[in-house]
Amino acid sequence: MELVPFIIKSIIILVIFGLTLLIAMYSTYGERKVAGFIQDRLGPDRAGPWGLLQPLADAGKMFFKEDFIPAQANKWLFIAGPCVAMLTALMASAVIPFGDTIIYDGVEVAVQAVEANVGILYIFGIVSLGVYGLMIGGWASNNKFSLLGAIRAASQNISYEVAMGMSIVAIIMISESLSIGDIVAQQHGGNWNIWYQPLGFIIFLTCAFAECNRTPFDLPECETELVGGYHTEYSSMKLGFYLFAEYINMFVSSAVISALYFGGYNYPGMDWVAGALTDAFGTVAGHNVATLIGTAVFFGKSLFGVFFYMWVRWTLPRFRYDQLMNLGWKALIPLAMFNIVVTGLAVIFIEPALTAMLK
């Protein structure tokens, strides 16, 4: 690889990495503010103006707490658990296209860490690895409640992965590509996949909630039954890592949702905006500014996704475990299969007819 694209890529990767961490950090603040708003109270307002320094205060508290490892616990696995959770949470953002291309010195560089032609499968694989963090941590704590939480997390993730994969298959069928860059590029303007895949979107969203262990699917850490679930024995920054990984997962999954279903960096009227900017600033600068606007739109969509997670969390009660399994296996998987069949029929019969009519 040549030097200039390499440097630009490195900067992009670092910026995305930093932004992901920052967003995850302020999601904890946002979560409490949203909770406060929904429950008609103020939320954190002591640290800094409007409580804006609250995440820093929390991090400081986490770091100074006693880092406790239970006597009978498996020490290495106990430490590895949160690390794996954090690692898998951060890895997934590598193939998400955060924007169109940046032109610098005549070279076009995509605002995406890695353009892999199996991008969506990569994300799927990383998501399926995410459960190891919880399982290892839960088992290594040597605590019945943690183990139960870990086992719940594992069975829940495995069950919902199936439906998730099937809802992705329908997306792959209409876009005929496994690369997320291609999938996003095909949703140019307002031509988003959600108009074609409303059912698939609902299935994917539900599964994403389950994969992130968010309410109403947060049974692995159900306080009323399991004390604290898989992180009962954790304290200090190891617990912080688990909580942090959850928020990173939330952000990354909303980024994936907005890339797959809401057109990623595409927004209605983007060609007009790009044209106006190119006229105003010249080809290169105009293109780059248009790309930046697209990236901002993408982040806006993702942040709305994060807000949606919080909204649901403070609105819906938790499922019972058998209800969760019934929903996963008896409702979502048949629906996803039905969705695949309908999409296949539409791609084969309706699409050629429509294109023939439009000609």
Add this chain to the structure above:
Amino acid sequence: MVVFSRSPIHSVLYAIMTFFCLSGHYFLLNAQFLAVVNIIVYAGAIMVLFLFVIMFLNMKEDQKDLMPNLTKIAAAIVAGTLFVILFGAYRKSQVGMYDPRSYNSQTGMVESLGQILFRDYLLPFELASILFLIAMVGAVMLGKRELGERHF
């Protein structure tokens, strides 16, 4: 490491690492699809189930440290014979070298894989899927409790 670990949990974790190494090899062989699917299916699903089952077992009770000597000797002989066979096969076999001129960089990609699977090898592919279906139905039948018995 998979074989030598005392604790089954450690064995499973090492096996997961082995799958990752395998996927790395697939990537080096330019078979990206195979590599990612390997991670999804083996590391993501099958090994999670392994871990799941092993976690349910009570590890403390069934740690048999010492096997009978006969078992050890038998295992050593079997493993040694296998090693000799593998080594002999490896020495005899011709390692295929790739030719830069006729090499197609798209060989391991999804598109060409799909073309080959669904055009040239359609019948074997469908037969294999029917086999999987039968295995799945069989597993469900075997795992089913009798009527009236409560699950869990």
